[in-house]
Amino acid sequence: MPPETTQPPDLIQPVLTGLRERFGEAVREVSGHRGEVTIELATAHLVEVATWLRDDPSAAFTHLSDLSGTDYPERPDRLCVDYHLYSREHNVRLRLKVRVTVSDPHVPTVTGVWPTANWHEREVYDFFGVRFDGHPNLVRILMPEDWKGYPQRKDYPLGGVDVDYIDAHVPPPDQRRYRGGWTST
Amino acid sequence: MSEVAPERDRATQSQLVQEAVVPPGEAHDLPAPSAAERVTVNERRAQQVLAMGGGDWAEVSARAHAEGDDDVMVINMGPQHPSTHGVLRLVVELRGEEVISCQPVIGYLHTGIEKSIEYRTWVQGVTFVTRMDYLAPIFNETAYCLAVEKLLGIEAPPRAQALRVLMMELNRVSSHLVWLATTGLELGALSVMLYGFREREEILDILEEVTGLRMNHAWVRPAGVSQDLPDGTEERVRSFVDDMRGKIDEYETLLTNNPIWLERTRGIGVLSSEQLVGLGVTGPMLRAGGIAHDLRKAEPYCGYEQYDFEVPTFTESDVYARYQVRIAEMRESLKIIEQVLDAMPSGPVMHPDPKIGWPARLALGPDGLGNSPAHVQHIIGESMEALIHHFKMVTEGIKVPAGEVYVTVESPRGELGYHVVSDGGNLPYRVHVRDPSFVNLQTVPVMMNGLLVADVIAALSSTDPVLGGVDR
Numbered sequence: 001m002p003p004e005t006t007q008p009p010d011l012i013q014p015v016l017t018g019l020r021e022r023f024g025e026a027v028r029e030v031s032g033h034r035g036e037v038t039i040e041l042a043t044a045h046l047v048e049v050a051t052w053l054r055d056d057p058s059a060a061f062t063h064l065s066d067l068s069g070t071d072y073p074e075r076p077d078r079l080c081v082d083y084h085l086y087s088r089e090h091n092v093r094l095r096l097k098v099r100v101t102v103s104d105p106h107v108p109t110v111t112g113v114w115p116t117a118n119w120h121e122r123e124v125y126d127f128f129g130v131r132f133d134g135h136p137n138l139v140r141i142l143m144p145e146d147w148k149g150y151p152q153r154k155d156y157p158l159g160g161v162d163v164d165y166i167d168a169h170v171p172p173p174d175q176r177r178y179r180g181g182w183t184s185t
Numbered sequence: 186m187s188e189v190a191p192e193r194d195r196a197t198q199s200q201l202v203q204e205a206v207v208p209p210g211e212a213h214d215l216p217a218p219s220a221a222e223r224v225t226v227n228e229r230r231a232q233q234v235l236a237m238g239g240g241d242w243a244e245v246s247a248r249a250h251a252e253g254d255d256d257v258m259v260i261n262m263g264p265q266h267p268s269t270h271g272v273l274r275l276v277v278e279l280r281g282e283e284v285i286s287c288q289p290v291i292g293y294l295h296t297g298i299e300k301s302i303e304y305r306t307w308v309q310g311v312t313f314v315t316r317m318d319y320l321a322p323i324f325n326e327t328a329y330c331l332a333v334e335k336l337l338g339i340e341a342p343p344r345a346q347a348l349r350v351l352m353m354e355l356n357r358v359s360s361h362l363v364w365l366a367t368t369g370l371e372l373g374a375l376s377v378m379l380y381g382f383r384e385r386e387e388i389l390d391i392l393e394e395v396t397g398l399r400m401n402h403a404w405v406r407p408a409g410v411s412q413d414l415p416d417g418t419e420e421r422v423r424s425f426v427d428d429m430r431g432k433i434d435e436y437e438t439l440l441t442n443n444p445i446w447l448e449r450t451r452g453i454g455v456l457s458s459e460q461l462v463g464l465g466v467t468g469p470m471l472r473a474g475g476i477a478h479d480l481r482k483a484e485p486y487c488g489y490e491q492y493d494f495e496v497p498t499f500t501e502s503d504v505y506a507r508y509q510v511r512i513a514e515m516r517e518s519l520k521i522i523e524q525v526l527d528a529m530p531s532g533p534v535m536h537p538d539p540k541i542g543w544p545a546r547l548a549l550g551p552d553g554l555g556n557s558p559a560h561v562q563h564i565i566g567e568s569m570e571a572l573i574h575h576f577k578m579v580t581e582g583i584k585v586p587a588g589e590v591y592v593t594v595e596s597p598r599g600e601l602g603y604h605v606v607s608d609g610g611n612l613p614y615r616v617h618v619r620d621p622s623f624v625n626l627q628t629v630p631v632m633m634n635g636l637l638v639a640d641v642i643a644a645l646s647s648t649d650p651v652l653g654g655v656d657r
Binding site (some may be wrong): 033034036038062063064065066068069070071082084088091093095114115116118119120127140141142143144151152158173174 | 291292295297299300301303304335336338462463464465466476478483484588589590591593600602604606614615617619623624626627656657
């Protein structure tokens with residue numbers, strides 16, 4: 001039988017124990033949801049933890065699957081960067097998470113650990129304005145280089161116009177939220 | 186070749202660049218080349234930044250000039266070039282025939298799909314993701330729907346899962362056929378182009394029969410698929426599979442031992458396994474480099490574990506090995522398609538929970554895809570409650586519990602990953618797509634070093650980039 005789609009917790013347990021032993025102060029929170037394990041890290045320790053996760057035989061996360069950003073405007077540290085790691089050897093996935101503020105959006109680059117992070121980090125910079133310190137060439141990648149603003153932040157408007165009917169008003173697309181009637185958020 | 190912009194525009198553009206990118210002092214702020222700190226061409230190339238606007242063109246040629254190397258020629262290829270597989274731009278530096286650097290520039294097809302999804306309901310999201318990697322729409326839909334289903338904590342009914350596998354494998358064959366056809370065309374094998382597109386047309390006809398559309402199907406939906414197979418499709422797929430085996434033999438007769446094909450593809454674009462792993466390469470490129478990793482085997486989804494198939498692996502890691510992997514994968518896909526048809530479970534194709542499953546059954550009418558006449562009869566003529574329910578499901582959509590998941594499927598190009606975040610509402614909070622073409626394109630600068638200019642196209646083509654997925 002091939003292994004399960006989502007890893008049982010016991011596969012990831014030695015990694016978590018090892019992490020806590022070595023980088024106790026770096027690990028802010030460990031959570032599990034729908035069979036996926038998320039480790040929230042202190043930004044300053046990201047690179048050393050990443051290097052250990054890649055090199056230690058109990059972890060062997062040699063493949064950085066994905067690196068993506070999310071904006072949570074209600075939080076003070078609203079910009080969130082997720083690292084989706086995969087260990088081919090153990091067939092286990094793990095998500096690392098760091099959070100930074102808009103006023104100080106600095107995250108150390110992991111291009112030295114996983115070279116594939118290069119374009120991913122440029123994309124997150126492009127869309128969220130997260131600065132990856134030490135990145136070899138941190139410039140916009142998908143938007144034009146003279147673009148203003150960071151389009152995937154939640155306060156960046158989608159654009160579009162509102163529509164007036166005789167007895168109804170539909171707000172522009174980015175303000176629509178259907179809650180038993182089209183209302184503005 | 187050079188794009189001469191008026192002096193005034195150039196000044197404005199570089200000014201804008203200064204303002205838009207990170208403040209001065211950060212990594213991209215390259216020092217002006219001077220005799221004192223003269224770096225080698227290679228070191229400079231490693232730092233070189235190419236943005237998409239075209240305003241950097243003068244900079245690139247000036248830099249080449251400042252290096253005092255009069256033999257170096259900078260060629261701009263694309264974004265509108267027949268061999269760049271969409272709107273990809275390559276800036277190639279040549280010394281004579283030899284490529285000394287090749288930088289891909291992307292972003293020309295960026296349409297903000299990830300942003301737009303955040304303002305549509307979960308079901309409408311399917312119509313966006315299917316437009317990303319337009320050669321593998323079924324894979325995009327399936328991966329997105331698997332992510333939504335994981336957040337919902339449900340699984341689609343067995344028949345829907347089997348239908349997804351059937352359609353994905355048909356789609357994989359059609360995607361590999363486009364790769365074979367275009368690569369053949371670019372390397373001068375014109376017959377292969379004609380044959381590849383001929384067979385792909387067969388598959389598109391089947392996809393159209395099932396979904397109503399040749400591409401951008403939006404056929405896979407959260408909690409199932411939008412409609413069952415129409416009568417007669419099964420026989421049609423079976424006879425296609427029988428034909429296709431012979432057709433693949435035909436391609437192999439044309440190419441596999443063809444001295445010109447071997448000359449153009451063997452030893453070209455070689456990547457070491459360290460490079461493959463470090464650059465996050467997945468899919469046929471990885472398997473052509475001796476790493477037998479396939480998500481259908483490693484982390485099976487949609488019931489792939491019940492089908493018997495091989496993971497073709499080669500070790501040369503060149504263009505020829507990638508060709509062999511794709512050809513072998515087409516054969517394996519045909520095997521899977523037959524097994525799916527043999528073991529097709531019966532039952533519904535949409536989750537029975539009325540708060541999750543799409544209320545209507547779609548049907549193909551003379552004017553295309555629409556609600557089935559029986560369903561329209563039910564909501565208009567028989568049941569007021571059914572009408573209200575239908576209206577609520579279509580306008581307000583389903584609510585997905587808060588959380589985040591990362592779900593992957595093995596697309597024809599590699600690991601297609603969906604990072605989906607929900608805040609518990611009826612609209613996705615964030616959908617990020619890890620597109621395999623995006624990641625695999627990063628190998629281009631590494632692969633091209635030292636190649637002859639004629640081999641650039643072969644090496645680029647072997648990554649099978651689809652710019653709709655790269656730029657999203």
